[in-house]
Amino acid sequence: MGRYDLALVGFGGVNRALAELISHKEDHLAKELGLALRVVAITDLRAGSLVDIEGIDLTPLLAVEPGELSFAGLAGGSADPRNEWVIREVPADIVVEATFTNPIDGEPAFSHVRWALESGKHVCTTNKGPVALAGRALKRLAAERSVSFEFEGSVLSGTPVLRTAGRMFGGLDITGVQGIMNGTSNYILGRLEEGIELSAALAEAQELGYAEADPTADIEGHDVQLKVMILANEVLGADLRREDVFCEGISAITPQEVRDATSKGLRWKLVGSATRHEDGRVDARVAPLALPAHHPLAGISGPVNAVAFHTDLLGTVTVCGPGAGRVETAYALLSDIIAIHQRHADRDTAATRPVLKETHRG
Structure with missing residues (x-):
């Protein structure tokens, strides 16, 4: 014992x-x-x-x-x-x-x-x-x-993405990661698809306990920016600083833009990503993207989070689960x-x- x-x-x-x-x-x-x-x-x-x-x-x-x-x-x-x-x-x-x-x-x-x-x-x-x-x-x-x-x-x-990559992906070359890493913003974007205004969706998220009293880190992408840095540094061998990671949140997206994307089979998501190039350089960014339905992150709804690992032998492997609570x-x-x-x-x-x-x- x-x-x-x-x-x-x-x-x-x-x-x-x-x-x-x-x-x-x-x-x-x-x-x-x-x-x-x-x-x-x-x-x-x-x-x-x-x-x-x-x-x-x-x-x-x-x-x-x-x-x-x-x-x-x-x-x-x-x-x-x-x-x-x-x-x-x-x-x-x-x-x-x-x-x-x-x-x-x-x-x-x-x-x-x-x-x-x-x-x-x-x-x-x-x-x-x-x-x-x-x-x-x-x-x-x-x-x-x-x-x-x-x-x-x-x-x-509680969803073990770091341990999954570190222990289960032996022998694979991971070339990049993409993820929905903030449940608050993902919940709000889902409500915008239903025609709710940003302020009302944010108030709901706070009432449900998904968002803090000061939601700036969630809405403006700073929370995801730190998570992208951790993933890039741990999984891709980078050594990124905050200024290396472009960051744009969801505060400027309107319900109309979300509905227009939905009518075209697209879904807005706040995506954090990092890619390692052949010369070893790693690019990373956080930005809202309108993803097509076949994208592995497009179907992630509500306060659920997911990370897609791009590998040489298995293609894209996606891990999803609760990202808060x-x-x-x-x-x-x-x-x-x-x-x-x-x-x-x-x-x-x-x-x-x-x-x-x-x-x-x-």
Whole structure:
């Protein structure tokens, strides 16, 4: 049985959902994977910080509404988040980073990840900022400290596109990727097809929980821009910066344009794409496109996301699934933790495996 102590950085919807998964799936994880998880620290901008190295009882915390939760009156609790102290000093095996995405410099998540790796702790995160803007440096730091840096949920939430490309596409040459990577914009474009004005479709998306109070990152394409950077850098071997990726959102598209496209058998989609050329150069962009019905992304509707990988031997392989949702995103974190467990369990097994000696006749 492998047991891992977790420090949760951020206790909003995603890490709360992860705490729920840990509570509800405890027996399943132990039986099926030989995995035991214990939360020993939580930090949150609003709630403060809570530390118990013997393991935090999650049940009473999950019973409190998020906006009403405070750690100040609890044993081991404080009104101060104390992020750096918790990340560096509390004896946790894995730091789970799930704070808001900053597309400009990745802070404060970048520092959270760096502090954890510098302290010799594994990290998993759903935060696009550090991965897109500093992924190469953070992966190098993780390798230097012999720890893992996992970020499956940074592209399509719980749908495993990075792990699929990394583990299932061995022997294939991936020459490009195209994707619908933002459920909010995809939902809104679908409503525009039905004649709804952009403002009304956006209000619906916010009411349904697909869009944030400030939907700029979704509507103007910045969210997809970061995801394209991650895909291009991880799958195509690029080293893109934000200024390398042209970005145009959907705010200028009118319902009439959408209806006109539909009458011609076309569907507007906000598409992020990256292509590797023969000389190794990678071009990437985010822009609305009117796709023909036969295109692998044309039929993706509602808040669903998809990525099409263009390969040399299989042609186009498309992976689709939920690209948002607190439980779905929490599953991505759980899958990262499982990957960390399996990787290091394999290393331990390899280290103890007897070496076969070569024998010779003669």
